[in-house]
Amino acid sequence: MDIKECYKEMGADYEDVLRRMGSDSLVERFTLRFLDDKSYQMIKDGIAAGDAETAFRGAHTLKGVCLNLGFSSLYEVSAQLTEDLRGRVIEGSEASQAAVDREYQRTENAIRRWQNENRG
Amino acid sequence: MRTDIKRTMEQARMEMDILSKVYSKVRLLSRDELCVDNSDDACWRESCLGGGEYCQDCVSVMSIEEHRQKTKLKYIGSELYEVTARYLEIDGKPYVMELIQTLDDSDSNMENAIDSQESQDAEVFYKALYTDALTGAYNRRYYEEHLKKRVLSAGVAIFDLDDFKLANDTYGHDIGDRILKTEVSVILNLIRKTDSLVRIGGDEFLLVMPGISQDNFDGKLREIRRLISSAEVSNSHNQQITVSIGGVMAKNEAICDVAARADRYMYQAKTHKNSISTEWGIIEMPEHAVLSAGKKKSDQCILVVDDSEMNRAILCEMLKDNFDTLEAENGEEALDMLSRYGRRISLVLLDVVMPVMDGFEVLEKMNSKGIIDDIPVIMISSEDSNTFIRTAYEMGVSDYIRRPYDAMIVRRRVYNTIKLYAKQRRLTSILSEQMKDKEQNRQIMVGILSHIVEFRNGESGAHVQHINVLTKMLLSRLVQKTDKYDLTWQDRETIVMASSLHDIGKIGIDDKILNKRGKLTDEEFEIMKQHTVIGASILEELTMYQDEPLVKTAYRVCRWHHERYDGRGYPDGLKGEEIPISAQVVSLADVYDALVSKRVYKKSFSHETAMKMIFNGECGIFNPLLLECLKDIQDDIYNTVYAEGNEMFDSKDKEGQGIKKLYEKSVNFGGGAEFII
Numbered sequence: 001m002d003i004k005e006c007y008k009e010m011g012a013d014y015e016d017v018l019r020r021m022g023s024d025s026l027v028e029r030f031t032l033r034f035l036d037d038k039s040y041q042m043i044k045d046g047i048a049a050g051d052a053e054t055a056f057r058g059a060h061t062l063k064g065v066c067l068n069l070g071f072s073s074l075y076e077v078s079a080q081l082t083e084d085l086r087g088r089v090i091e092g093s094e095a096s097q098a099a100v101d102r103e104y105q106r107t108e109n110a111i112r113r114w115q116n117e118n119r120g
Numbered sequence: 121m122r123t124d125i126k127r128t129m130e131q132a133r134m135e136m137d138i139l140s141k142v143y144s145k146v147r148l149l150s151r152d153e154l155c156v157d158n159s160d161d162a163c164w165r166e167s168c169l170g171g172g173e174y175c176q177d178c179v180s181v182m183s184i185e186e187h188r189q190k191t192k193l194k195y196i197g198s199e200l201y202e203v204t205a206r207y208l209e210i211d212g213k214p215y216v217m218e219l220i221q222t223l224d225d226s227d228s229n230m231e232n233a234i235d236s237q238e239s240q241d242a243e244v245f246y247k248a249l250y251t252d253a254l255t256g257a258y259n260r261r262y263y264e265e266h267l268k269k270r271v272l273s274a275g276v277a278i279f280d281l282d283d284f285k286l287a288n289d290t291y292g293h294d295i296g297d298r299i300l301k302t303e304v305s306v307i308l309n310l311i312r313k314t315d316s317l318v319r320i321g322g323d324e325f326l327l328v329m330p331g332i333s334q335d336n337f338d339g340k341l342r343e344i345r346r347l348i349s350s351a352e353v354s355n356s357h358n359q360q361i362t363v364s365i366g367g368v369m370a371k372n373e374a375i376c377d378v379a380a381r382a383d384r385y386m387y388q389a390k391t392h393k394n395s396i397s398t399e400w401g402i403i404e405m406p407e408h409a410v411l412s413a414g415k416k417k418s419d420q421c422i423l424v425v426d427d428s429e430m431n432r433a434i435l436c437e438m439l440k441d442n443f444d445t446l447e448a449e450n451g452e453e454a455l456d457m458l459s460r461y462g463r464r465i466s467l468v469l470l471d472v473v474m475p476v477m478d479g480f481e482v483l484e485k486m487n488s489k490g491i492i493d494d495i496p497v498i499m500i501s502s503e504d505s506n507t508f509i510r511t512a513y514e515m516g517v518s519d520y521i522r523r524p525y526d527a528m529i530v531r532r533r534v535y536n537t538i539k540l541y542a543k544q545r546r547l548t549s550i551l552s553e554q555m556k557d558k559e560q561n562r563q564i565m566v567g568i569l570s571h572i573v574e575f576r577n578g579e580s581g582a583h584v585q586h587i588n589v590l591t592k593m594l595l596s597r598l599v600q601k602t603d604k605y606d607l608t609w610q611d612r613e614t615i616v617m618a619s620s621l622h623d624i625g626k627i628g629i630d631d632k633i634l635n636k637r638g639k640l641t642d643e644e645f646e647i648m649k650q651h652t653v654i655g656a657s658i659l660e661e662l663t664m665y666q667d668e669p670l671v672k673t674a675y676r677v678c679r680w681h682h683e684r685y686d687g688r689g690y691p692d693g694l695k696g697e698e699i700p701i702s703a704q705v706v707s708l709a710d711v712y713d714a715l716v717s718k719r720v721y722k723k724s725f726s727h728e729t730a731m732k733m734i735f736n737g738e739c740g741i742f743n744p745l746l747l748e749c750l751k752d753i754q755d756d757i758y759n760t761v762y763a764e765g766n767e768m769f770d771s772k773d774k775e776g777q778g779i780k781k782l783y784e785k786s787v788n789f790g791g792g793a794e795f796i797i
Contacts, residue, residue, distance in 0.1 A: 020526040021438075030434055037430045060473050061428045064502050067523040068434050 003028050006114035010071060010107040017070030030069060035111060037065055040104050043081070047090055047097065056085040059100070074103040125187075127210045136217065145220040148208075152372065154180055154216060180205040180216045181270070187214075254297055255304040257325060258318040267316065267328065268376040275329040275337030276378045277367040278386040279303070279344075282393045284323040286547055287361075290554075295353070299361050302353045307344055326379055334369050338403060341367050341396050349394055362394035369399060384442065387539055393546070420538055421446060421464055425454040425482070426471040426500070435469060435500075438527040439534065451477025455485055458495065465495055466538045470517075472501040472508075483515040492516040494545070496537045500525075563617070570620040577626055578635050578720055583713055584620050586761050590709035591619040593756060597749040598705070605701045611669075615702045618674040622681045622706050625655025637720050649690045652679050676700040681707040684740040696743075704743050708750060711739045716762055727754075727762040 003024065007014035014027075021027050039061035046055025059082040066075035077099040084093035127135070132148060140146040179190035183205035191204045204219040250262035258267075281287075281303060288296035300323065307317055311329065318326040329337060349362045366386025370378040381399075389397035396403050421444040426432045429449070436445045446465065448454040451474055458465060472479035479499065486492040492515075499512045502523040509520050518537045521530060570584040595612045598605065607615075626634060629651050633644045640648060655678030665671045680694060680703035687695030689707075715730035725733070731754055733739060735747065750757075 017524075020524060021434075022527045026437060030430070030437075033430060033433065037428070039428060039430075057427070057473060057475060061431075064471075064523050065428055065430045067502050068431060068525060070524065 001114050001117050003031065003114065006031070006110050007070070009113075010110040011073030011103075012107075013070045013072045020070070027069075031111060032115065034065070034069060034071075035108065035115075037062075039065060040100075043097075043100065050090065052085060052088040052090050055090060056082065056088060059085055062100075071107060074100070074107050077103045125208050127208055129210050132208065132210050132215070132217070139217075139219060142221075143219045144222045145218070147218045147220075148210075149180060149216045149218060151184055151214050154184060179203055180218055183207045184214055184216050252319040255300050255319055256308070257304050258316055260318070260320060262316075263318045263320060263326065267318065267326075268374070268379070270375050271372055272328065272330050272370055272375060273372055274370045274375075274378075275327075275332045275334070275340070275367065276370050276375065276382050277327045277337075277341055277365055278320075278379060278382040279307070279325040279327065279363045279365050280386055280390065281323040282362045282364055282390070283546065283550060285543075286550055298353050302351050303348055303361060303363065306347045306351050310340060310344055310347070320379075326382075328375060334400065337367065337369065338398070338400070341365055341398070342403065345394070345396055364389040364393060365396040367396060367398035384535070387535075387542070390539075391542060420444065420466040421461070422534060423448060423454060423457055423461075423465045423468045425449075425451070425468060425474070425479070427474040428471075431471070434525065435530065438525065438530050442531060442535065450474045451479065451482040451485075454482055458486070458491060463494055466541070467534055468495060468497045469521075469534070470497050470499050472499065472512075480511070480515065483512070483517065487516060494541075496541045498533060498537060566617055566620045569624065573623050573626050576631070576634065577623070583717065586713040586717075587619045587622065587706065587709050588616055589761055590712060590757065591705055592616045593753050593760075594705050594709060594746065594749050597753050598701075598746065601749060601752075602745065607701070614669050614673050615677070615705065617670060618677045618702060619706045619709065621655070621659075621674045622677050622710060623651065623655065624658060625651035625653065625678055627658075628654035635720055639721070649682070652682055652691050655679065673702050676703050677706045679703070681710055683707065685743050686741040689740060704746060708734075708742050708746055712750075712757070713761070715739070727758050 001009075004014050007017075017027050018024065021030075039058045042058030043055050043062065044058075046052065046058055059078055063075060063078040063082050066072075066078055077096060081093060081096040081100050084096050136146050136148060179192050183190045184207060187207050189204065189206045191202065194201050194203060200222075202221040204221075206217040206219065208215045208217055250258055250266075252259040281299065284296065284299065287299060300319075304317065304319075304325070307325070307327065311317065311327065314331070315327065315329045318328075320326050329340065332340070345363060345365060349360065351361060353361060364386055366382045366384065366389055368378055368382045368385060385397040385399065389395040389402070392402075420442075422439055423446045424432050424435050424439075425448045426435070427449050432447050432449070436447065439445055443466075446457055446461070448457055453476075454468065454470070455477070458468070470479045470482060479501070483492070483497065486495070486497065496518040497516065498519045498521055499509075499517045500521045500523065501508070512520055518540075519533050521533060567584070574583055592612070595607065595615060599607050599612070629648060633640065633647055636644065656675050659671055659675045659678060660666075662671060679691065680689075680699050683689035683692065683694045683699045683703060684707075685696055685699070685704070687693050689699075711734060712730055715725045715733060716727060718724040731750075734742070734750070
């Protein structure tokens, strides 16, 4: 599995990100770094603590990161969650939370598989 | 047709042998050879038939680009050549076979086919089409149509005149034009015929020197810089011109790509002015700049502010080849770095939504501290509602970049914004220097003028200085106490300057009365009072400058600086606030300084006595509010005017014996009534 297939598996736009970043190695490097990104955890923490502000910022950041990396599927659901949390109320955002969870898992799994196959 | 163009090298050589029996010259050129301008056998190259200049319509280049045969006729001097370029693929690689035939008069009747006058007309036409009318360099059109796509190995440099816009605005376009012509003639004198100098736009020039070695190119650039900075521009107020130069070596690259790279180096040189910056280092700069130039890849440092480490890393990665980067993860950290590094930060990339302090708060702080004018901000966000973007622009951001970023666009926008600001910073500092010079000249002129009056009056030159200082002190106290008079900082400066002129009317008063040692008769006093009206009319007759604030204010000060608050002053007997505040302040300053100074008709009083006399109304009635101001600042007055003033008088006395001697014999110690003169 190469990076292109990895992008395909997570429902992301590889051609777009390559055009913007300019090189394969840059895309690979940042895709790998996505695993360390803390914004998804921030959403989870915020929701668990009933802290809508933190959850909103987590969603907002995740959306920005996905946009930059061309992770289109995860971008779409995190953008929806951002809008649902914009009023800083957690209630009512359950559906988009679940969508973000689902897409995040799919993205993370794809990256880990690609990582394991290529980098041991 | 495609098969017709395929050959092996052996086949091609055989063909050439045959063709060389028919043509005067036959030659085979690969794509590389075609584009490298090897000056040693330049005369043999079709593209160099024109006495070493690039052909404006090189058939070989066209042929290899369009994959077909091309033919043309060309006059070199009086000789006519026929040039045919055949496109071939030899062993799978593109080549051009050049067939050149000299068509001389005896064995050809071609000259009849081509009217020689017409051909010359065409040459003239092409020259005009591709030459910049002002400077004689190639023009932009030449660059667009013939140069930018060419792939060459060459020394390539961008030249940009330093502060050209300022010279243009200050001295006029005529001088600006001369500067450009001077620059171009210096460069053209130093380059070879095979080189091209193009005026890319405004004051930006591109120099392409094909086939030159890096060492020679380096030497050329140094020489150009040196000769331009020592060149004289005719009729230009000794305007010195300097250039910033960016230089790179192209290795089989398209000129437009290389020029963009040279432009970046030129911009680095620009931060020092009169310098050269190249791929192989900064090779020359004025001495004062050597110290400040670091050894880093660039002097430009970008502050990246974003709460997501990931986003910061992506941006830094995109910028790291061209700039140094600093990172901050929220607004507070960003402000901290801004105050720590100041202008060493060339630009801020600012995210909007962040914890602790968001992007808009950072902008607010940058506005209130005035740093937004010095350090440009580019806002970055995925928020793309129009109100959002509009607010960002209203708060002073220079640009707005939407996520997702495109590496090229980010670099380009950052670079353009920095370039603009660097230019603006330089212009601002030059402008403020010039303003300072002009302001000083203005003060000198006013000083000379008021000194003429004092000289006739036998007063020490310090009186006007004292009036200036006292007026300034009273005014700043007055605006602290009340906003009743609505005096701006500029209004106050104007009043201070006008105060120097308060007694210019004395120029019209007879010496005998002006310098009379005894008490004035009633008749003489009436004449003396006229100095107010005379001063005012002198200003009124300056018809040209009637609307100038300085003239308006000076008029009021001259005419009414002897009016008193109770209406018992002269010449018009104005009362209370009928007297303009400018005249009120100057009259109080005038009275204080007259009291503590020695005059032909009186001795000097001590500071304390003078204050007492003023507050007791012995010198007439003043605005109670102004008297309060005087009281508030009396210690300051004692220290800055009185103490220093007496010192000054002493030293002046020693130097100014000639002037003072006349009056020293019989100093009049008499009466107080005249003090209000």
